[in-house]
Each structure stands twice: as C-alpha cells, then as structure tokens.
Amino acid sequence: MAKIAPKDKRQTILDATLTLLASSGFHGFSMKQLAAESGVAVGTIYLYFADRDALIADLHRLIVDDFAARVFKDLNDNLPIKQQFLTLSRNTWDFCMENRNATLSKGQFDHLPLDVLKTRHNDAWKNSLNPLITFYDKGRQANVLKPLPDDVLASLIFEPVIHIATQTQLGLLDINESELNQIIAATWDAVAVSGQE
Amino acid sequence: MAKIAPKDKRQTILDATLTLLASSGFHGFSMKQLAAESGVAVGTIYLYFADRDALIADLHRLIVDDFAARVFKDLNDNLPIKQQFLTLSRNTWDFCMENRNATLSKGQFDHLPLDVLKTRHNDAWKNSLNPLITFYDKGRQANVLKPLPDDVLASLIFEPVIHIATQTQLGLLDINESELNQIIAATWDAVAVSGQE
Amino acid sequence: MAKIAPKDKRQTILDATLTLLASSGFHGFSMKQLAAESGVAVGTIYLYFADRDALIADLHRLIVDDFAARVFKDLNDNLPIKQQFLTLSRNTWDFCMENRNATLSKGQFDHLPLDVLKTRHNDAWKNSLNPLITFYDKGRQANVLKPLPDDVLASLIFEPVIHIATQTQLGLLDINESELNQIIAATWDAVAVSGQE
Amino acid sequence: MAKIAPKDKRQTILDATLTLLASSGFHGFSMKQLAAESGVAVGTIYLYFADRDALIADLHRLIVDDFAARVFKDLNDNLPIKQQFLTLSRNTWDFCMENRNATLSKGQFDHLPLDVLKTRHNDAWKNSLNPLITFYDKGRQANVLKPLPDDVLASLIFEPVIHIATQTQLGLLDINESELNQIIAATWDAVAVSGQE
DNA sequence: AATGAATGAGGATTCATTCAT
DNA sequence: GATGAATGAATCCTCATTCAT
Numbered sequence: 001m002a003k004i005a006p007k008d009k010r011q012t013i014l015d016a017t018l019t020l021l022a023s024s025g026f027h028g029f030s031m032k033q034l035a036a037e038s039g040v041a042v043g044t045i046y047l048y049f050a051d052r053d054a055l056i057a058d059l060h061r062l063i064v065d066d067f068a069a070r071v072f073k074d075l076n077d078n079l080p081i082k083q084q085f086l087t088l089s090r091n092t093w094d095f096c097m098e099n100r101n102a103t104l105s106k107g108q109f110d111h112l113p114l115d116v117l118k119t120r121h122n123d124a125w126k127n128s129l130n131p132l133i134t135f136y137d138k139g140r141q142a143n144v145l146k147p148l149p150d151d152v153l154a155s156l157i158f159e160p161v162i163h164i165a166t167q168t169q170l171g172l173l174d175i176n177e178s179e180l181n182q183i184i185a186a187t188w189d190a191v192a193v194s195g196q197e
Numbered sequence: 198m199a200k201i202a203p204k205d206k207r208q209t210i211l212d213a214t215l216t217l218l219a220s221s222g223f224h225g226f227s228m229k230q231l232a233a234e235s236g237v238a239v240g241t242i243y244l245y246f247a248d249r250d251a252l253i254a255d256l257h258r259l260i261v262d263d264f265a266a267r268v269f270k271d272l273n274d275n276l277p278i279k280q281q282f283l284t285l286s287r288n289t290w291d292f293c294m295e296n297r298n299a300t301l302s303k304g305q306f307d308h309l310p311l312d313v314l315k316t317r318h319n320d321a322w323k324n325s326l327n328p329l330i331t332f333y334d335k336g337r338q339a340n341v342l343k344p345l346p347d348d349v350l351a352s353l354i355f356e357p358v359i360h361i362a363t364q365t366q367l368g369l370l371d372i373n374e375s376e377l378n379q380i381i382a383a384t385w386d387a388v389a390v391s392g393q394e
Numbered sequence: 395m396a397k398i399a400p401k402d403k404r405q406t407i408l409d410a411t412l413t414l415l416a417s418s419g420f421h422g423f424s425m426k427q428l429a430a431e432s433g434v435a436v437g438t439i440y441l442y443f444a445d446r447d448a449l450i451a452d453l454h455r456l457i458v459d460d461f462a463a464r465v466f467k468d469l470n471d472n473l474p475i476k477q478q479f480l481t482l483s484r485n486t487w488d489f490c491m492e493n494r495n496a497t498l499s500k501g502q503f504d505h506l507p508l509d510v511l512k513t514r515h516n517d518a519w520k521n522s523l524n525p526l527i528t529f530y531d532k533g534r535q536a537n538v539l540k541p542l543p544d545d546v547l548a549s550l551i552f553e554p555v556i557h558i559a560t561q562t563q564l565g566l567l568d569i570n571e572s573e574l575n576q577i578i579a580a581t582w583d584a585v586a587v588s589g590q591e
Numbered sequence: 592m593a594k595i596a597p598k599d600k601r602q603t604i605l606d607a608t609l610t611l612l613a614s615s616g617f618h619g620f621s622m623k624q625l626a627a628e629s630g631v632a633v634g635t636i637y638l639y640f641a642d643r644d645a646l647i648a649d650l651h652r653l654i655v656d657d658f659a660a661r662v663f664k665d666l667n668d669n670l671p672i673k674q675q676f677l678t679l680s681r682n683t684w685d686f687c688m689e690n691r692n693a694t695l696s697k698g699q700f701d702h703l704p705l706d707v708l709k710t711r712h713n714d715a716w717k718n719s720l721n722p723l724i725t726f727y728d729k730g731r732q733a734n735v736l737k738p739l740p741d742d743v744l745a746s747l748i749f750e751p752v753i754h755i756a757t758q759t760q761l762g763l764l765d766i767n768e769s770e771l772n773q774i775i776a777a778t779w780d781a782v783a784v785s786g787q788e
Numbered sequence: 789a790a791t792g793a794a795t796g797a798g799g800a801t802t803c804a805t806t807c808a809t
Numbered sequence: 810g811a812t813g814a815a816t817g818a819a820t821c822c823t824c825a826t827t828c829a830t
Contacts, residue, residue: 024310046823148376192386244811434815441814549750550781632792638790
C-alpha cells in the first residue's frame with residue numbers, strides 16, 4: 001500500500017467520517033466502522049483526534065470553512081449587489097452538488113448540544129461567513145435588499161437552495177438549469193426591495 | 198396513582214420521547230430514560246411499540262400529522278391564494294412556536310435510510326400534505342404563483358420560516374411581530390408572480 | 395439454576411471479586427472475568443455497583459468490617475488487658491486462616507489513590523476499629539501497654555501476625571499451634587511494659 | 592541534550608518507573624507515560640527490557656537488592672546481636688525514609704503469580720538477604736533471640752517498622768526520633784529472649 | 789541505537805430487548 | 810397488562826508492542 005503522509009491520513013479519516021455520516025447519519029456511526037472505512041486501525045484515529053466529539057467538531061469546522069470558501073469564490077464586491085447575489089447562490093448550489101456527503105450530513109450537525117451550537121453560530125459569522133455581513137450591509141444601505149436582520153436574509157437566501165439541493169442529492173427531485181435559474185430568481189425576489197428593474 | 202387509559206399511556210410515552218429528543222437529541226436518549234420520563238416500566242414501552250425504531254417512526258408520523266393539521270387550520274380554499282398563503286405561513290410559524298420540542302427535533306428524523314425517506318416523502322404529499330397540492334395547482338393556474346414544481350414552492354415557502362423559527366427557539370434569534378410579517382411577505386415575493394398589487 | 399435473591403447476588407459478585415483479586419491481583423482482573431466467575435452477565439454487575447471503583451470500594455469496606463467483627467468477637471473489656479490482647483491476636487490469626495482470599499488481597503488495597511487511603515484510614519479508626527482505641531487507652535493508662543501512639547501499637551500487634559498468616563496462606567510457611575502461641579507471645583512482649591509477671 | 596550512556600539510560604528508565612509506580616501505582620502506569628517521564632521514545636524502552644513484565648521484575652530485583660545493601664550497611668557481625676539488631680532496624684527505617692518511591696511501591700509487587708512469588712522468596716533468602724540467616728542463627732544459638740523460624744523473626748522485626756515507615760511516608764503518621772527508638776526497642780522485646788539486661 | 793506512528797486485542801461501560809413473576 | 814432484573818452485543822477508548830525509518 002502506498003504510504004500516506006500524516007496530513008493526508010488525517011484528511012482520509014475526516015473524509016471517511018463524512019461518507020459514513022452522509023450515508024447513515026450518527027445512527028450507525030461507530031469508531032470501528034470509521035476505522036474500516038478509513039482503512040486504518042481504531043487506535044490510529046485517536047492519534048489524530050482526541051475523541052469522537054473532537055473528530056465531529058473538526059469535521060464540522062472543516063465543512064463550514066469549505067462551504068464558505070466555495071460560496072465566496074469569484075465574489076467581486078465591486079459588482080452590483082444582484083450580481084454578487086447570483087454568484088453566491090450559484091456557488092451555494094454548486095457546493096451542494098459537488099459535496100454530496102457534506103450536503104447530506106448538514107442535518108446531522110444541527111443537533112449538537114445547545115451551547116455548542118451557539119458558539120459555532122457565532123464563530124461562523126465572525127470568521128468564515130464574515131463577508132456576508134458586508135454584503136448584507138451594503139445591500140440594505142443601497143436600499144436594494146430589504147431591511148431584515150442578517151440571519152433572516154441568510155435564511156431566505158440559502159435555506160431554500162440548500163434544501164432543494166439536498167432533495168436533489170437524495171433523488172427526490174430533479175432540477176435542470178432553467179429551473180435552477182428560476183429558483184435563484186425567486187430567492188432574489190424574496191430579499192430584494194421590489195420595484196427594481 | 199390514577200389509572201391511565203391505554204390510549205393515554207401510549208400518548209404519554211410519545212410525549213416523553215419528544216421531550217427527551219428535543220432536550221438532548223438521540224444522543225443521550227435511552228429506553229430506560231424514556232421509561233423514567235414516562236413514568237412507566239421499561240417493559241411497558243414494548244407493550245405499545247414493537248421496538249425503538251417503531252417508536253421513533255410513530256412519533257415522526259404523529260408530528261407530521263400534527264404539523265399538517267395545524268398548518269391547514271382555518272384554511273379556506275375559497276379565499277384568494279395570497280390570503281391562503283398568509284394563513285399557511287402564519288400557521289407554520291405558530292406551530293413552531295407552540296411545539297418547541299417538535300421543532301427542535303426536526304433534524305433528528307432526517308437520517309433514516311434513503312428508501313424510508315422516499316416513502317415518507319411520498320406518503321406525506323399523498324396524505325397529510327395533500328391540500329398543498331391543490332393550493333399550488335390553483336395558484337399556478339391563476340398565474341399568481343410562479344410555475345415551479347410543488348417541492349420547490351414548498352421549499353421557498355416553508356424552509357425559511359421553519360429555519361428562522363428554529364433559531365428563535367434556540368435563542369439565537371429574536372423575531373417580533375413586525376419582523377415576522379416582513380419575513381412572510383418576503384417568502385410571498387419569492388413564490389408570487391411579480392407585478393401583482 | 396436455583397434463583398438467587400438480589401442480596402445474595404450482590405454478595406456473590408463481591409465474593410467472586412475477592413476470589414479473583416486473591417488469585418491474580420488487580421492485574422488480570424476484568425469485569426468480564428468477574429462476570430464469568432460470578433455466573434452473571436457483565437451488565438448485571440452494573441445493576442449492583444455503579445462502576446468498577448465502587449465495587450472495589452464496597453468490597454474493601456466489607457472486608458474491613460468483617461475483619462473488625464471477627465477480631466472483636468468474644469472480646470470482654472472487663473478482662474485483663476493481656477487476656478483481651480490474646481483474644482484479639484488469636485482472632486486476627488483465625489480471620490486470616492478462615493478468609494484466605496481477603497488475606498491475600500490485603501496488599502491490593504494498599505495502593506489506592508492517596509486521598510482515598512487517608513479517608514479510609516480515618517473512617518476505619520472512627521468506626522469499625524473504634525474498640526481498639528479504648529483497648530489501647532486502658533492499656534496505656536494501666537501502665538500495661540507501652541506509651542506509644544495507637545497506630546504504632548496496631549502495627550506492632552497486627553502486622554507480624556497478618557504477615558505470617560499471609561505467608562502461611564501462600565504456602566511459604568507452616569505454623570503449628572505451639573509456634574503460633576510463641577508468635578503471639580512475642581508481639582505481647584513488643585507492646586507490653588516489661589517487668590510484668 | 593547531553594548524551595546518556597546506555598547503562599545510565601537503563602537506570603533512567605528504572606528510576607522513572609519507580610517514580611510513576613509510587614505516585615500512581617500500577618493504575619495509570621503506561622509505557623507511553625514511562626517514555627515521557629524517562630525522556631526517551633517508547634520503542635527505546637524495548638531495547639533495554641524484553642517487555643513490561645520484565646521491566647517490573649527487574650525493578651523489583653533492584654529494589655530488593657538496594658534494600659539489602661542498605662540494611663546491611665555498617666553491619667559488623669562481630670558486635671553483639673543487639674547491637675547488630677539496632678543497626679539493622681535503623682537501616683531499615685532509613686531506607687524507607689530515603690526511598691519513598693520504593694517504600695510506597697512495595698505493595699505493588701505483591702501480586703505476582705504464586706510460583707513467581709515462591710521463587711523470589713527463596714532467591715531473596717539465598718542471596719541478598721542471606722546475611723540475615725547468619726544473624727538469626729547466631730542469635731538463637733546464643734539464646735539471645737527466641738527460637739523462632741527465620742521468616743517469623745523477620746516478620747516480627749521488619750514488618751512493624753516498614754509498616755510504620757510507610758504510614759509516615761503517606762503522611763498518616765508522624766514519628767520523631769524518640770518514638771522511633773521506642774519502636775525499635777519494642778521490636779527487640781518481641782524477638783529477644785526476656786530476662787536479659 | 790533510537791524513534792514514534794501504527795496496530796488491534798482487550799478494557800470498562802451502556803443499552804435495547806426479553807421474560808419470569 | 811405491568812414490571813424491572815437480567816442479558817450480552819456493541820460502544821468508545823487505551824495501551825503494550827512492533828517495525829519502517
């Protein structure tokens with residue numbers, strides 16, 4: 001077997017975790033199973049992660065960061081808000097399509113203990129999701145986006161797209177290019193101040 | 198202690214299950230704990246439910262039905278589409294506020310096996326959510342709702358509201374009456390054909 | 395298999411623990427092995443003891459109490475100090491002979507964490523070993539026992555007998571009645587004020 | 592870091608083992624921890640010791656030898672038995688005071704398999720403890736020591752002192768010079784033929 | 789000689805489920 | 810119907826030992 005550099009082995013384990021979470025959720029996820037999926041011994045996992053919770057937490061952070069990186073890709077904050085919005089939405093959709101496991105695992109992370117959730121939420125907005133704050137601010141000040149709180153704008157923009165992407169990944173739905181454009185247009189209507197051309 | 202009628206005992210157990218799921222998720226949920234919370238013996242639970250999975254499945258069905266019942270409450274399909282929409286959205290919000298446990302547990306049910314999920318999805322649309330189909334059909338035919346698939350309309354209408362309600366229940370967000378109206382108005386903008394008064 | 399009353403089952407497990415500790419010490423003592431030795435399932439042990447440590451602690455308390463009960467058997471504190479001494483020493487020896495497992499396990503308990511040890515030590519003197527305090531006090535006041543601290547008198551009286559009994563139980567030594575009397579006489583010489591008839 | 596000569600490295604590991612055993616017992620003793628305490632890599636330990644058991648066994652032998660060396664220090668077998676006795680007892684006490692780790696670890700070694708114990712016992716008397724045999728023989732023949740077996744005399748002389756020293760090291764007891772002399776005098780009374788000046 | 793990443797059997801503990809009362 | 814003691818497979822995690830570098 002080819003040698004794996006430590007960094008890669010850590011990543012291999014994280015990838016395997018995501019694969020398992022996506023296919024069966026936390027239910028039916030065991031360290032033994034993870035070891036098998038990762039192609040390493042159980043003990044090896046503990047060389048890279050303090051314990052099960054640390055592993056999950058690390059994975060979560062990684063996904064949020066990956067998501068943020070992908071969502072803000074090619075974002076030019078000199079372009080008009082609508083232009084930026086289209087990039088953000090399209091990137092969101094693309095991330096979900098390109099990262100089936102991460103997309104399907106999203107719900108699994110929603111039910112960590114309450115205090116952990118709060119911390120994560122704040123962390124995310126302060127760090128990886130920070131550019132969104134600027135985007136929302138500019139949009140509201142230019143009277144292009146409705147005067148709603150950041151969290152609300154985020155929900156209106158991302159939740160429908162992510163939910164539809166998830167259903168698509170599950171095979172419950174099939175969306176073509178034209179429909180996708182309509183969906184994104186619809187979420188724009190949700191957050192945009194009406195009466196604009 | 199007062200005798201409990203069998204039907205009530207079954208319900209008592211389901212209620213206790215929801216309470217436990219909402220407060221600690223599947224993690225830290227055990228049949229023993231459930232017995233304690235329900236005030237019955239462990240063995241008794243098995244008189245009313247085949248096994249743990251059956252219990253969870255029953256609870257899920259129950260919640261979906263409750264949700265549907267609440268969402269369609271006071272819905273008059275003779276009223277204009279927008280009027281109906283407002284009722285549906287407001288009911289959705291109210292259900293989330295009145296059923297904290299059910300709202301917070303939503304994510305817990307998302308990772309059943311894929312085939313089960315598909316069956317549930319189809320069941321839901323054919324039964325409890327069936328009135329929505331009529332609503333969407335009418336709306337599209339009247340050229341009031343955008344010509345998008347049912348699932349997509351559902352995502353655009355319900356996901357943002359439910360997500361915002363969940364955040365509110367978690368204490369991450371605080372929404373007042375005026376903001377709620379704006380949010381609902383925004384989701385209407387998302388699905389409504391534009392250019393209407 | 396005959397039914398075992400709960401009280402007896404608890405005792406069965408404690409007995410089995412002692413047997414295992416005596417034969418192999420803490421090294422090679424596992425809950426699985428204990429279950430086998432006790433004739434119960436692993437989980438059953440946890441119905442009677444919170445965890446491994448609680449089991450060990452309970453056993454220790456039990457042994458100390460048994461030891462005390464046996465040592466003070468037939469002790470008449472109206473009799474002369476020497477008479478009482480002889481009873482105590484003989485009882486100590488008899489306890490060791492009658493409780494091979496407890497005797498051989500003694501050393502195992504000596505290396506619990508330091509704070510636990512201190513607590514145990516104080517507890518023992520305040521409770522089960524309390525009659526010894528009276529015995530020592532009387533003896534010193536009557537100028538029959540040397541004016542040494544309680545702990546020191548205890549060491550001089552009990553350690554040699556217990557150590558010799560342990561060696562005997564291990565088969566490293568063989569002591570007959572006459573030798574035993576000489577040993578006890580020797581420990582009397584150690585603690586008695588000399589010059590008495 | 593300064594190079595360490597092989598012999599020294601072996602000793603370093605043994606010292607570290609003793610330190611760890613004394614502070615936490617076998618519980619919480621691991622080869623990894625030992626490596627850290629010794630300042631070497633885990634694998635290095637296996638260059639000097641076949642395995643964990645061999646390491647422990649070696650350490651045990653080393654302690655017994657150290658103990659013997661210390662106990663017989665300055666022993667002049669031309670001096671009167673009592674004089675020699677005083678030296679032996681005082682040396683024993685001093686060893687315990689100077690070797691806290693060894694003293695506290697004593698109990699840890701008691702539960703090796705029975706046959707190993709017998710072999711060790713015989714070995715000790717034939718080798719490192721050999722001078723005691725002469726001492727006892729002379730004492731008994733001179734009618735100064737009571738006619739008791741070697742093991743019994745050893746128990747009467749050493750067990751109380753070692754036990755009291757251990758308690759002192761644990762902080763359960765505090766012994767001053769005067770008390771120590773009384774204790775040693777008491778053990779002399781235990782083994783000496785009475786009626787001597 | 790020395791390292792420490794990797795291994796996997798074995799440890800303590802939990803928990804869904806059964807069944808005799 | 811109702812109970813809860815008993816079960817033992819399955820869980821997470823540890824740690825003595827090996828071996829390629």
